[in-house]
Amino acid sequence: MRYYIVSIASIFLSLAIGIFIGFNMNGNDIYVTQQQELINSLERRFDNFKAENDALENKIQNLSHLNEKQNILIENIVEDVVYKKLQGMNVAIIETTDNYFYVDLKDILASSGANIPVTIQYLNKAFRINGEELREINELFRLNLQTTEDMIYFINNEITNFLLKKEITAVFQYLITKEYIHCNLPYENLEGIGIDRIIVAGGSNENLNNKIEKLEVNLIKRLDNLNFKVIGVERLDVENSFIANLKKIKIPTIDNVNTRIGQVSLIYVLLGAEGHYGEKATADSLIPFYSMQQVRGEFVE
Missing domain, CATH: 1.20.5 (Single alpha-helices involved in coiled-coils or other helix-helix interfaces)
Known part of the structure; x- marks a missing residue:
């Protein structure tokens, strides 16, 4: 079993x-x-x-x-x-940076027949002023500048005063001599300077603390208060754009002025087109879609 x-x-x-x-x-x-x-x-x-x-x-x-x-x-x-679209127009250029070149801007204005009686450029030294340099300025001109921001406001004020009065004061000449700003001016005929439009060309390759508000926005507000017609432009390749800030103060802007399309936009805007043009997210359109006859406020010599 x-x-x-x-x-x-x-x-x-x-x-x-x-x-x-x-x-x-x-x-x-x-x-x-x-x-x-x-x-x-x-x-x-x-x-x-x-x-x-x-x-x-x-x-x-x-x-x-x-x-x-x-x-x-x-x-x-x-x-x-x-060609000759801006014939007889006097355009001043203020470059708020020396990080980028705007030679092509001057070339297209010349091709359009515009005169460029004044170019002013802020140099990097203005944004890196030290205590000793501030003391020198304060002693020479009996001022009380304490910070870089004070210096920027000071330069803004001197530039707007020059554009308004067409006079080179001792202070303005000091800023040129000490290389805080660079200028191309018709020294022999300052009183004859006429300015129909002002182009503020900016952008930066570094994010300086509040530079846009302290410099460009403040400068443009000063110019606007003096009834100057201001356009804000920058290159397509700037690392730190200022267009968004300029849109808030309601001036025309172009964010690709180093391109041919941006340069055509500039001509239309100088003739009176309003808006924000270019290729960045801040642009409303690539280019003003007007014929020259449709542009509002067309310049008449």
Whole structure:
């Protein structure tokens, strides 16, 4: 009896082992099949991604070629578009930074027939004045300047006074001599300076504490209070833009004045178009969409 029980137990044990082995073999087959399906799925997705990437690269290349052609077209027609549009207009330029060059700004104004009787540039020294330099200024002109902000307000005041009165005071000459500002002026005929528009060109490659509010906003408010017509411009590549601040004080702005499109926008704005133009998030439109006859307040000599 004991023998039969052992035999039966052995049979059931063998059957259990056989079932277990068979299940594992089937499980391995299922696992292998799943892995193969996953690999096939990844390969299909990779092929799809590659096809999409190739299509995007072709699209980018086509857009690049189209953009290149458009730039060539714009470059060839800009001079004709702006030619003598500002004939007889006197435009002063104030650059609030020496981190960026605005030579092309002067070139397009010259092409449009505008006169540039005054250019003034703030130099970096004005933003890094030290205690000894402040003491010297205070002693010479009986002032009480304490901080860099005081110095900026002081320079703003002297520049606006010069533009209003057309006089080079001892203080203004000191600022030039000590290289706080740089000026190109018709010294032989200061009284004959006429100013129809003022362009304030700014932007900075560093985030100086409250520079925009202390310098550009304060300066423009002073000029506006004196009834000067002011336009704010900057290059497309400035690291710290001041356009958002200028929009709050409601003057026209252009954020890409180093481009041909931005320069055409400038001509329209100088003729009287209002708004904020360029390629940044602060722009309302790429360019003023007016004919020259539609521009409000068109300049008349």
